[in-house]
Amino acid sequence: xxxxxxxxxxxxxxxxxxxxxxxxxxxxxxxxxxxxxxxxxxxxxxxxxxxxxxxxxxxxxxxxxxxxxxxxxxxxxxxxxxxxxxxxxxxxxxxxxxxxxxxxxxxxxxxxxxxxxxxxxxxxxxxxxxxxxxxxxxxxxxxxxxxxxxxxxxxxxxxxxxxxxxxxxxxxxxxxxxxxxxxxxxxxxxxxxxxxxxxxxxxxxxxxxxxxxxxxxxxxxxxxxxxxxxxxxxxxxxxxxxxxxxxxxxxxxxxxxxxxxxxxxxxxxxxxxxxxxxxxxxxxxxxxxxxxxxxxxxxxxxxxxxxxxxxxxxxxxxxxxxxxxxxxxxxxxxxxxxxxxxxxxxxxxxxxxxxxxxxxxxxxxxxxxxxxxxxxxxxxxxx
Numbered sequence: 001x002x003x004x005x006x007x008x009x010x011x012x013x014x015x016x017x018x019x020x021x022x023x024x025x026x027x028x029x030x031x032x033x034x035x036x037x038x039x040x041x042x043x044x045x046x047x048x049x050x051x052x053x054x055x056x057x058x059x060x061x062x063x064x065x066x067x068x069x070x071x072x073x074x075x076x077x078x079x080x081x082x083x084x085x086x087x088x089x090x091x092x093x094x095x096x097x098x099x100x101x102x103x104x105x106x107x108x109x110x111x112x113x114x115x116x117x118x119x120x121x122x123x124x125x126x127x128x129x130x131x132x133x134x135x136x137x138x139x140x141x142x143x144x145x146x147x148x149x150x151x152x153x154x155x156x157x158x159x160x161x162x163x164x165x166x167x168x169x170x171x172x173x174x175x176x177x178x179x180x181x182x183x184x185x186x187x188x189x190x191x192x193x194x195x196x197x198x199x200x201x202x203x204x205x206x207x208x209x210x211x212x213x214x215x216x217x218x219x220x221x222x223x224x225x226x227x228x229x230x231x232x233x234x235x236x237x238x239x240x241x242x243x244x245x246x247x248x249x250x251x252x253x254x255x256x257x258x259x260x261x262x263x264x265x266x267x268x269x270x271x272x273x274x275x276x277x278x279x280x281x282x283x284x285x286x287x288x289x290x291x292x293x294x295x296x297x298x299x300x301x302x303x304x305x306x307x308x309x310x311x312x313x314x315x316x317x318x319x320x321x322x323x324x325x326x327x328x329x330x331x332x333x334x335x336x337x338x339x340x341x342x343x344x345x346x347x348x349x350x351x352x353x354x355x356x357x358x359x360x361x362x363x364x365x366x367x368x369x370x371x372x373x374x375x376x377x378x379x380x381x382x383x
Contacts, residue, residue, distance in 0.1 A: 003082035004046045010055065013079040014040065018072045026068060036060055037069075051082070054089070066091065137166055137301040140178055141188030146301070148175035156197040158245075159189060159221065161211055164234035165201070167301050167361075172238045174245075177201075180211060185218050193219040199248055201225045203232040216251060224254035288359075288381050295337050296359060296378050305338030327353055335359065342375055344368065 015028055024030050031037040038058035045052050055073070059066055076086045140147040146163040154176035160166060166177045180189055192198070193215075200215050202208035204227040215221050225248035227233050228240065236244065291312045299306065305323045307315040309332055318326055320340040327336065327349045335357040336350065342363045350358050351370040359376045369375060 002084075003049060003051065003080075005044070005051050005080045005082055005084075007042045007044060009080035010042050010044070010053070011040065013076050013084070014055070014073060017076045017078070018069075021072055022068065026065060026072075028069070031059075031061070031069075055086070058094075136303070137163070137170065140192075141186065143181075143186045143188055145179055145181055145186060145188055147178040150175040151178050151192075154196070156199065157192060158225075159193070159198055159200045159215065159219075160233055161203060161208070162234070163301065165232075168234045168236065169201075169241065172241045174241070180215075183210070183214070185214055189215075190219050193221055197222050199223040199225055199245070200251075201227075201233055201245065201248075203227050204229045205232070212254065221251055223248040224251050225249075288376070292335065292337060292357075292359065293381055296381055299337060299339045300361070300378055301339060303339050305336065305340070307333050308335040308337070310334040324349060327355070339378075347373065347375070 018028050020027075028037065032040075036059060038060075041054075041056040043054045057069070057073070059069065061069065070088050070091060074086050074088050076084060078084055136149065138147050138149055138151065139145065140151055146166045148166060148170055151157060156176065158169065158174065158177045160169065160177055160179050162179050162181055166179050169175075169177045178189065178192065180186065198219065198221040200212060200221045200223070202211055202224070208226060212224060225244045227236055227244060231240075233241075289312055291308070295306050295308075295314075303320050304317060305320050306317050307326070307330060309315055312335070315330065315333060316326065320338050323336070323338055323340070324346060327333070327346070330353070333353060333355050336346075336355060337359045339361050342358050342360045344364065346358065347369060351373050355373065357374050357376065359378070359381065361378050363375055363377055
């Protein structure tokens with residue numbers, strides 16, 4: 001603008017020179033009265049007989065109406081007594097700008113939320129390791145009977161025959177177990193069966209029948225669960241364990257069922273010595289170094305593993321869950337001892353790494369064993 005003008009002059013020009021150009025719905029005064037146009041902001045700066053400034057007009061009109069209003073304001077050629085020129089600088093949809101601000105803030109909130117709430121690798125390993133730690137076997141009573149970690153806190157308990165049964169149930173997530181560990185029932189078993197609701201979970205053979213008879217005479221067990229006929233609790237799969245415990249019966253019915261089965265059993269032919277579990281492999285004593293025997297005894301029931309070099313020196317000790325990965329990284333390993341099951345995957349890794357011995361609690365069925373690799377179980381070397 002040529003000359004010095006003030007804000008009232010500009011306001012007058014805005015309303016005066018645009019009035020009557022269009023219908024009332026596009027008149028600035030009417031639009032301001034209805035709230036479709038907000039408070040008009042004017043900033044002026046006068047220097048050397050010239051005035052420059054900015055005019056900001058907020059509006060909630062649609063894009064077409066906003067463009068018409070902008071063009072009509074741009075047509076103003078005088079402000080007060082001075083010639084003027086209005087130039088459209090920018091039309092900005094503040095809703096788009098606001099949306100961008102909201103989206104950027106949402107990204108920041110999500111990133112911070114993800115970082116703060118997602119557990120780290122160390123935390124995940126700690127949780128899993130804690131679960132494995134809780135599943136280790138414990139000793140119970142003056143006889144130091146093998147038991148699960150929840151034997152002292154559980155309201156109901158499961159009485160099994162031996163240590164291997166307790167370990168197999170631990171692997172299935174059942175921790176309220178205790179083992180008889182012998183033909184004679186220990187006093188600790190008699191006492192705990194009086195204090196808790198006890199279920200006897202026994203092998204499906206004559207040995208299980210004898211243990212059941214003994215338990216019925218000296219304890220107050222309430223229920224009886226049996227492994228399938230001819231099988232032992234320590235060899236059952238998770239589904240077989242689950243089914244056997246689901247099908248448990250009151251001890252009174254177990255008595256009657258055994259009596260009914262006895263006559264039928266007498267009609268069966270005498271068992272051939274080879275029909276029970278294959279004895280030659282179980283009783284065959286494997287000659288191994290004393291260090292291996294001691295390590296096997298120590299690892300039994302811990303779900304851990306030990307790696308030895310050719311000089312029988314310990315290279316590393318780790319949880320069984322890390323064994324396969326560690327074997328692929330290690331060199332010069334001669335013997336692997338672990339409280340777990342020898343699987344085909346471990347056999348393949350051991351053969352690839354030129355390992356000579358795999359010694360574990362069990363060996364999986366249908367194994368393809370390389371000629372140079374020797375597989376042994378704890379039972380074979382501890383016989």
